[in-house]
Amino acid sequence: MVQSTRIVLASRPVGMPEPVNFRTETVELKDPVPGQVLLETLYLSLDPYMRGRMSDAKSYAAPVPVGGVMVGATVGRVLESADPALSAGDIVLGYGGWQTHSVESVSYLRRLDPSVVPVTTALGVLGMPGFTAYAGMRNIGRPRPGETVVVAAATGPVGSMVGQLAKLSGARAVGIAGGPRKVALLTDTFGFDAGIDHRAPDFAEQLAAATPDGIDVYFENVGGAVFDAVLPRLNSFARIPVCGLIAGYNQTELPPGPDRLGLLMGMILKQSLTVRGFIQGEFAPTQTGEFLTEIQPMVADGRITYLEDIVDGLDQAVPAFQGLLTGRNLGKLIVRVAG
Amino acid sequence: MVQSTRIVLASRPVGMPEPVNFRTETVELKDPVPGQVLLETLYLSLDPYMRGRMSDAKSYAAPVPVGGVMVGATVGRVLESADPALSAGDIVLGYGGWQTHSVESVSYLRRLDPSVVPVTTALGVLGMPGFTAYAGMRNIGRPRPGETVVVAAATGPVGSMVGQLAKLSGARAVGIAGGPRKVALLTDTFGFDAGIDHRAPDFAEQLAAATPDGIDVYFENVGGAVFDAVLPRLNSFARIPVCGLIAGYNQTELPPGPDRLGLLMGMILKQSLTVRGFIQGEFAPTQTGEFLTEIQPMVADGRITYLEDIVDGLDQAVPAFQGLLTGRNLGKLIVRVAG
Numbered sequence: 088m089v090q091s092t093r094i095v096l097a098s099r100p101v102g103m104p105e106p107v108n109f110r111t112e113t114v115e116l117k118d119p120v121p122g123q124v125l126l127e128t129l130y131l132s133l134d135p136y137m138r139g140r141m142s143d144a145k146s147y148a149a150p151v152p153v154g155g156v157m158v159g160a161t162v163g164r165v166l167e168s169a170d171p172a173l174s175a176g177d178i179v180l181g182y183g184g185w186q187t188h189s190v191e192s193v194s195y196l197r198r199l200d201p202s203v204v205p206v207t208t209a210l211g212v213l214g215m216p217g218f219t220a221y222a223g224m225r226n227i228g229r230p231r232p233g234e235t236v237v238v239a240a241a242t243g244p245v246g247s248m249v250g251q252l253a254k255l256s257g258a259r260a261v262g263i264a265g266g267p268r269k270v271a272l273l274t275d276t277f278g279f280d281a282g283i284d285h286r287a288p289d290f291a292e293q294l295a296a297a298t299p300d301g302i303d304v305y306f307e308n309v310g311g312a313v314f315d316a317v318l319p320r321l322n323s324f325a326r327i328p329v330c331g332l333i334a335g336y337n338q339t340e341l342p343p344g345p346d347r348l349g350l351l352m353g354m355i356l357k358q359s360l361t362v363r364g365f366i367q368g369e370f371a372p373t374q375t376g377e378f379l380t381e382i383q384p385m386v387a388d389g390r391i392t393y394l395e396d397i398v399d400g401l402d403q404a405v406p407a408f409q410g411l412l413t414g415r416n417l418g419k420l421i422v423r424v425a426g
Numbered sequence: 427m428v429q430s431t432r433i434v435l436a437s438r439p440v441g442m443p444e445p446v447n448f449r450t451e452t453v454e455l456k457d458p459v460p461g462q463v464l465l466e467t468l469y470l471s472l473d474p475y476m477r478g479r480m481s482d483a484k485s486y487a488a489p490v491p492v493g494g495v496m497v498g499a500t501v502g503r504v505l506e507s508a509d510p511a512l513s514a515g516d517i518v519l520g521y522g523g524w525q526t527h528s529v530e531s532v533s534y535l536r537r538l539d540p541s542v543v544p545v546t547t548a549l550g551v552l553g554m555p556g557f558t559a560y561a562g563m564r565n566i567g568r569p570r571p572g573e574t575v576v577v578a579a580a581t582g583p584v585g586s587m588v589g590q591l592a593k594l595s596g597a598r599a600v601g602i603a604g605g606p607r608k609v610a611l612l613t614d615t616f617g618f619d620a621g622i623d624h625r626a627p628d629f630a631e632q633l634a635a636a637t638p639d640g641i642d643v644y645f646e647n648v649g650g651a652v653f654d655a656v657l658p659r660l661n662s663f664a665r666i667p668v669c670g671l672i673a674g675y676n677q678t679e680l681p682p683g684p685d686r687l688g689l690l691m692g693m694i695l696k697q698s699l700t701v702r703g704f705i706q707g708e709f710a711p712t713q714t715g716e717f718l719t720e721i722q723p724m725v726a727d728g729r730i731t732y733l734e735d736i737v738d739g740l741d742q743a744v745p746a747f748q749g750l751l752t753g754r755n756l757g758k759l760i761v762r763v764a765g
Contacts, residue, residue: 310691324708329695332688344683348690349671352649355703356668362701364694 089116089125089166093156093186094404100141102339103412108141109157109405119169119190126163126181126189129426131401132210132419133159133408135308135333157185157404160215162199162206164426173198180209185404187424204387211419212386212393213379215367216244221378222370223306223328224252227363232257234303237294237320239263239285239313240333242272242394244419249306250279251391258304261297263313265414272417276392291316301325309333318351321358329364333412394418428455428464428505432495432525433743439480441678442751447480448496448744458508458529465502465520465528468765470740471549471758472498472747474647474672496524496743499554501538501545503765512537519548524743526763543726550758551725551732552718554706555583560717561709562645562667563591566702571596573642576633576659578602578624578652581611581733583758584669588645589618590730597643600636602652604753611756615731630655640664648672657690660697668703672751733757 241262273282580601612621649671
């Protein structure tokens with residue numbers, strides 16, 4: 088018998104999730120049955136989509152039930168295997184959630200090779216966030232040489248990959264981030280052509296200056312004031328893959344008017360814009376293989392770079408997640424649970 | 427020397443265009459030079475996009491200059507030809523505008539054969555409006571058998587074609603129109619599975635009842651209250667070709683709040699919606715040939731039906747256009763200028 092310490096959703100947050108919305112429990116896990124393995128969680132991924140799972144508003148995925156373990160991708164070590172495909176000691180990518188141990192079906196796991204790239208990359212640059220950038224750019228954004236691509240949260244695991252994929256396509260990449268430290272990373276570390284601080288009082292003017300030929304692809308993962316500044320810069324036939332709107336995730340009511348819904352529809356019409364929401368899961372079944380084949384070698388040899396922000400201890404998950412929603416993290420946010 | 431009587435834009439309308447915004451002039455036309463023909467306008471097409479050309483707001487096409495002849499597609503008879511491709515008496519589709527005579531370059535004209543289909547169809551079901559429906563459905567809407575397609579202004583030349591193309595694709599077609607006479611035409615004449623009156627006090631409930639499996643394609647050509655009722659009915663992966671927003675064309679300021687721009691973006695994200703603005707001109711160069719090959723035989727033998735609302739006299743163009751913006755016409759609105 089192994090005990091698992093886990094963080095469950097105690098109540099649905101209104102606005103920013105607070106510690107009171109969560110509860111730590113310890114349970115005894117059952118032994119794995121054939122086809123399952125017992126895993127020790129090494130790393131837990133924290134991602135903005137988790138805010139949605141805490142809410143019971145209509146969405147693309149069922150909410151976490153109150154009293155249920157918070158979901159999340161994890162890198163774990165096999166402690167005990169009841170399946171010939173995996174052995175004790177193997178490192179796997181799974182979906183164990185916010186807990187120290189879990190019993191999972193082998194069919195949901197992917198074995199990782201620590202000798203190729205660090206295993207944490209399976210949660211970021213080579214995981215769901217990196218694939219989100221890849222799928223959105225490949226299927227919707229489709230940047231062409233000489234076009235201009237803009238992305239916000241650009242030091243994050245999605246945004247930094249969007250910028251690097253834009254450059255690989257021969258496009259101009261403009262990144263938006265919060266604060267001088269992140270903005271400096273955009274050009275220095277990730278190779279963006281320009282970096283802009285969305286907190287600057289003249290943000291809209293800076294964006295205009297950095298996009299002299301307008302914007303052809305706006306990879307939308309934040310919404311809010313950034314989108315407002317991007318809108319008037321969009322060129323005809325611009326594409327807007329929409330994979331997140333973190334600025335509004337804690338919003339509890341609609342902002343005051345005027346109502347700009349019709350204004351947006353008018354721009355979509357007049358500029359022949361494509362606005363396309365997507366969840367990476369739409370493309371994962373058919374394109375994950377090509378993604379790994381194409382991108383992993385570039386991560387391994389440094390042509391694609393990434394930043395990880397690793398915090399220690401499962402008890403830090405809630406404050407770290409709060410920080411994620413306010414942009415306090417620097418790079419892909421990961422909790423080191425053990426190891 | 428031939429005289430042309432023409433309607434020019436005297437001033438830019440604010441809100442609904444009024445007679446004071448237009449002026450009738452008579453000018454002497456120059457003789458056609460080689461490559462040109464002199465045309466007598468038989469029929470003038472009136473279309474919602476013309477409201478946009480009266481305004482100098484940013485759009486996909488340059489506005490009509492103040493003092494300039496109002497633009498518009500026309501069917502004309504060749505009076506005098508200075509090009510071997512056309513002869514006096516030929517009937518052509520051109521772009522003569524709101525005037526009785528014009529001199530046009532042959533390269534912009536298409537000869538029509540009155541023995542195949544009535545020549546007025548070149549302005550409606552087999553012209554720009556019909557092609558708009560065809561291009562939006564073929565390239566963006568892409569209805570699949572069993573899906574549900576919704577379109578408003580559904581007795582109009584775009585909407586009625588959208589519904590008929592939906593049925594040809596094996597989809598369920600739900601049409602929206604204003605008033606019982608138009609609504610009856612939807613099912614009786616155009617073969618929609620259901621017709622709904624957007625003026626009904628329980629319009630949203632009727633729409634829900636008519637779309638029990640939700641909406642997969644909403645062909646957007648009106649905006650406003652219809653879009654508001656459609657939004658909560660959209661299925662995941664729904665497609666919204668946006669070709670017009672006639673409800674807002676006379677709007678002079680943004681409506682009061684709350685601001686639903688973020689709400690719309692959130693729905694696009696959560697439902698993986700595709701919202702794509704388009705102008706038929708994007709597809710016309712490559713797909714007009716296939717459109718005519720495919721659709722003209724079905725118009726000729728009645729498999730595709732259409733309605734035309736023909737008013738007599740160029741002096742009726744302004745009041746007829748006002749009626750178009752308020753839904754007074756029944757079917758494709760055409761002015762008989764001569765013949």
